[in-house]
Amino acid sequence: ESNTTTEVPLSLESAGVALDAEAQVSQIQQALVNNLYWVQGKDEQFANAHDYYTALAHSVRNQLLQKRIRTAKTYAQERAKTVYYMSAEFLMGRQLGNGLINLGLYDTMRHALADCGLDLDELLEREAEPGLGNGGLGRLAACFMDSLTTLNLPAVGYGIRYEFGIFTQLIRQGHQVEAPDKWLSYGNPWEIARPDYRVEIKFGGHTEVYKKDGDDDYQVRWIPAQTVIGIPHDVPVPGYGTENVNLLRLWKAEAGEAFDLDAFNAGDYFGAVANKMISENITKVLYPNDETRQGKELRLQQQYFFVACSLQDIIRLHLRDHGSLENLAEFAAIQLNDTHPAIGVAELMRLLIDEYNFEWAAAWQITQRTFGYTNHTLMPEALEKWSVDLFGKLLPRHLEIIYEINHRFLAQVKLRYPNDPDRLERLSLIEEGGERRVRMANLACVGSHAINGVAALHTELLKQEVLQDFYELWPDKFSNKTNGITPRRWLLQCNPRLAQLISETIGDSWITNLDDLKQLEAHLDNEVFRHAWQAIKQENKWSLARYIHDTVGIKVNPDSMFDVQIKRIHEYKRQLMNVLHVITLYNRMVQNPGDHVVPRTVIFGGKAAPGYAMAKLVVKLVNAVADVVNNDPIVAGRLKVVFLPNYNVSQAQRLFPASDLSEQISTAGMEASGTGNMKFALNGALTIGTLDGANVEIREEVGADNFFLFGLTTEQVAACKAVGHNPWCYYDTNPELKRTLDVIASGLFSPGEPDLFLPILDSLLVDDPYMVMADFAAYVQCQEHVSRTYEDRDRWVRMAILNTARIGKFSADRTIADYAREIWKVKAVPVAGE
């Protein structure tokens, strides 16, 4: 019988006739057996869970590829304008569950598998998470890909196929320890390598002027010192309820062949192999820094590598469909996800001028019309700058082009502001004084027709501060595009019980039209509905409690409030203020053991950049406080602290549905947007937060009564710093804060290492750059309000329902529709069904 099996796509239709449920199930089962046999080379006797996972993944992949082929044909036929989303990071999360959901196969698959004694959830857990991003910026790119496809917009995501993604975080004796993320070690069923679309990328060397045959004009050519090959790896991106499938195209670096020959012929076999490894290093590992940049040569190589590969690919596709590059901007919209791909501005200019013989002015017009730039940070120290020396060594031709762009740009500025050398100096693409550096944000601004921030407040602050001079020059280039999240992964997939209750109550149109959640408000006074809502949160908390016990061995009280802060560990995000609150609660319980308290489980998750000592010390402090608190019988059942190691997308999918309280407590003016804040609210958690990033808009949407606001505003922070912030006065005048810091200083949390946490205390008391001391009292007071509210469980549930009901604005579908209409000018191209 086995020699009649063949790898067949999993399809629910045959010859245009919809199959009945039973036939569907048997077809799914047949496809699974076939894939087990032909992909894994096993039959049921020896197959393990990994084999079944892979077989299942191939079933879904086959169906996605079928749709992808039709999509590619339709796009080419329609000569559709395409969005090219360039991002150094795509934090996609696991693909199998998402594929099943988006294809509408999830429930059928679960039944078909159960029928063979297989548990879908267990197989889903076998998938390695592709951690090709640090945090919010990378995850945003993934949500955008989901929405682009769901909206039937032709799009390609271009990025890097890191062999090692974000490190695996281990906790040893309370400290973070980093381990390599070997996500590819079991193979990756979701990618297809396309060596036939390989491209060659140059590095180093020098430039020279020459005369082209039969041409009087001089041209420049770049004689590189090294070439590297880029191999695209395509990942299909399904949308919800659509035939369209877009692509994520990730580049892997390999050594060039010409280079192989020379080196190997020279007889130095080992030297040649070693050099091969240097080329392949380019896509080895993701830099694990968030917010703070690292001026490392390899990082600039990564950036140029993937952007240059992508631009060659875009040009190949454009010439295939449109014949000439004159009209590139009419058919291609390239979005720069932060400045990491901003070198693309210089690279497109180089290609047009040096390789396709365009005049400067024409090339510049095409470039500007093609690019858009999204900024994700307000922190000046996070803006990318590359030393001119390093830049010229690696990309000599690009440095020349950047000088020329700058020359022409500054001439234009001088006309408008004749006597303003300071302004010229600020706008220049080159930072002078000290080591000269190329300012990538300035390059991105000059080379793009559109510049946007990611939340209303952030965009305003960009215009007033970080990019003020550019705003004054070109106010019309600026717009806001408030971030969003995909409701498919962040509600339908991660919280199936709540999704089902919602669909039973208002229908399922919310999945692609999140504003429809508003209809839930009509059910607010329905007690049965509220009870059902609460029961689901409770079940989700039980299941998280089980997961916590399984992973860190801590038993938490599922009836306590789950108070959750999950995000990268960074001083401006103020995990420290949260820990100080925990210590304060602990102090109170120790001092007055009989007092009534509202039980809490405070959960932390997040990675610290490996070189960020203060962030790592905060991780240690959380774990140290957890050790003391969790083992003190005085607080048993009333206070628990959990640090969940290795926070990632998969873990996030467990945490958001089980949270009661969302901690969004960054110093005002520092978090560009935040997107976790949206995921919490969508899953019915209430927010305690500052007026920062998208919190401002979330509060506007859900209503001030349904949001726990505290803390200084952006203006107050600035004013406070202007007059000189003195953290000591808070220590001296707030006895609870004093006691909290004193307890840390006493060594209670660092037995045998009394000085361990001194750097934290120093930072708080010496300059407190993130205003933890200034906001602490307001935070603690607001937390008391939170606790009192939680005691009135019915009131809490009503507030939670209102949060979910009013969060529709933060669908990435809305964000992407805004980009499509206002920046990209792209239209939907729906692919017809079979």
Ligand code: F58
């Ligand atoms: C984040 N940036 C913002 N950068 O901090 C957050 O407020 C926003 O919601 C999100 O972008 C999406 O707009 C962020 O995640 C990084 O991780 C970069 C990685 C590469 C190095 C520089 C930081």
